[in-house]
Amino acid sequence: MSHKIINVTVRDVRFPTSLEQHGSDAMHTDPDYSTAYVVIDTDCGLKGFGFTFTLGKGTEIVVCAVEALAGLVVGKFLQDIVSDFRGFYRLLTSDGQMRWLGPEKGVIHLATAAVLNAVWDLWARAEGKVGTVLRYYEKNKISFTSMTHELLSSFSCSQDLMLKEGYPAYTTSCAWLGYSDQLLKQLCTDALKSGWTKFKVKVGADLEDDIRRCRLIRQMIGPSNTLMIDANQRWDVAEAISWVSSLAEFKPLWIEEPTSPDDILGHAAISKALAPLGIGVATGEQCHSRVMFKQFLQASALQFVQIDSCRLGSVNENLAVLLMAHKFQVPVCPHAGGVGLCELVQHLILFDYICVSGSLSNRMCEYVDHLHEHFTSPVVIHNAHYMPPKEPGYSCEMLESSVQRHQYPDGDVWKMIINK
Numbered sequence: 449m450s451h452k453i454i455n456v457t458v459r460d461v462r463f464p465t466s467l468e469q470h471g472s473d474a475m476h477t478d479p480d481y482s483t484a485y486v487v488i489d490t491d492c493g494l495k496g497f498g499f500t501f502t503l504g505k506g507t508e509i510v511v512c513a514v515e516a517l518a519g520l521v522v523g524k525f526l527q528d529i530v531s532d533f534r535g536f537y538r539l540l541t542s543d544g545q546m547r548w549l550g551p552e553k554g555v556i557h558l559a560t561a562a563v564l565n566a567v568w569d570l571w572a573r574a575e576g577k578v579g580t581v582l583r584y585y586e587k588n589k590i591s592f593t594s595m596t597h598e599l600l601s602s603f604s605c606s607q608d609l610m611l612k613e614g615y616p617a618y619t620t621s622c623a624w625l626g627y628s629d630q631l632l633k634q635l636c637t638d639a640l641k642s643g644w645t646k647f648k649v650k651v652g653a654d655l656e657d658d659i660r661r662c663r664l665i666r667q668m669i670g671p672s673n674t675l676m677i678d679a680n681q682r683w684d685v686a687e688a689i690s691w692v693s694s695l696a697e698f699k700p701l702w703i704e705e706p707t708s709p710d711d712i713l714g715h716a717a718i719s720k721a722l723a724p725l726g727i728g729v730a731t732g733e734q735c736h737s738r739v740m741f742k743q744f745l746q747a748s749a750l751q752f753v754q755i756d757s758c759r760l761g762s763v764n765e766n767l768a769v770l771l772m773a774h775k776f777q778v779p780v781c782p783h784a785g786g787v788g789l790c791e792l793v794q795h796l797i798l799f800d801y802i803c804v805s806g807s808l809s810n811r812m813c814e815y816v817d818h819l820h821e822h823f824t825s826p827v828v829i830h831n832a833h834y835m836p837p838k839e840p841g842y843s844c845e846m847l848e849s850s851v852q853r854h855q856y857p858d859g860d861v862w863k864m865i866i867n868k
């Protein structure tokens with residue numbers, strides 16, 4: 449079948465998560481988890497769904513950027529796109545006028561991610577597959593193929609393990625910064641009961657609060673479970689080193705986003721200073737391109753790579769980062785959560801394990817327990833592991849009823865909030 453793309457639509461879909469402080473951190477105190485939600489229509493009726501993730505205000509700007517890119521997509525045939533996916537990626541990112549808005553960063557790159565996520569979803573649905581990424585990888589004969597040849601031959605064995613046990617996850621949803629100690633305790637108790645062993649806590653606004661919260665959670669989870677801390681870029685370099693040193697007694701595995709996401713050498717200095725304390729640096733949720741990741745890796749500026757399915761240019765660019773991380777032997781622990789990021793990133797991390805890294809050492813994927821009910825194929829978590837998705841596609845499709853209710857500003861949910 450030809451699968452000619454005949455239409456690309458995009459909608460501003462927002463969830464009022466800030467009302468309950470879900471997702472709050474030291475820099476983003478009132479996030480409304482949102483998406484610029486893209487639907488691609490084809491001449492044969494098949495659709496592709498995709499989105500990028502935003503925090504509420506400004507989603508309308510991403511919507512405009514998607515509309516600007518749509519002209520490059522409508523009229524194309526899926527087969528032509530995927531037989532030269534590199535060319536298509538460049539078409540979207542290298543338009544002679546639009547690239548001035550990035551290039552490959554900021555709003556225009558978020559829009560590129562939304563469009564490409566929808567194309568990947570469409571391709572996987574057209575093939576009736578979950579794992580189109582593997583085919584892309586083989587077809588494009590990425591130069592790492594020989595390096596991972598052995599891993600590819602152990603493909604079925606790793607795949608069996610994933611199908612049986614799933615991919616290990618950690619939870620962030622017990623300890624958002626705006627949650628009270630009482631709520632934190634309750635959520636942590638529930639999470640321990642459900643089998644969670646790895647927990648991330650938001651820090652960075654007030655040191656005394658951080659000490660109290662980290663002590664509380666460490667006491668609850670005990671010495672052998674894993675704790676991570678996340679400052680969401682709140683500090684400068686010297687402040688990060690001294691602040692995290694004050695939290696070292698709680699034995700965090702990593703400090704995430706200690707400073708500006710663009711300060712590669714700053715991250716390197718923090719990594720060096722914290723290494724003797726056994727604390728690594730994790731970053732990536734606002735690392736906007738593979739070029740930045742390359743330098744982070746070259747400068748030994750991070751010890752955990754946090755790819756993001758909606759900030760980088762979809763599967764295409766994430767794949768480049770997975771391969772570089774493997775070359776540098778740095779574990780990938782994707783950023784997820786938000787709305788829909790868990791749904792997308794599960795595909796990438798399974799691919800990383802089965803075809804690239806072949807290792808689970810120091811590796812885990814983020815999970816938050818919000819908004820999955822709005823997806824047609826929500827993630828399945830079992831015993832704190834992501835179970836492989838079974839439906840063909842990239843798991844991007846939202847329930848149409850959810851989209852309509854949450855569309856901003858005309859959906860019922862927003863009409864009620866705005867008219868209050």
Ligand SMILES: C[C@H](O)[C@@H](O)[C@@H](O)[C@H](O)C(=O)O
Nearest residue numbers: 471472473476479620678785
């Ligand atoms: C605003 C968001 O909830 C962030 O706080 C979140 O993505 C966070 O940094 C995370 O690591 O999950």
Ligand SMILES: [Mg+2]
Nearest residue numbers: 678704705733
């Ligand atoms: Mg984070």
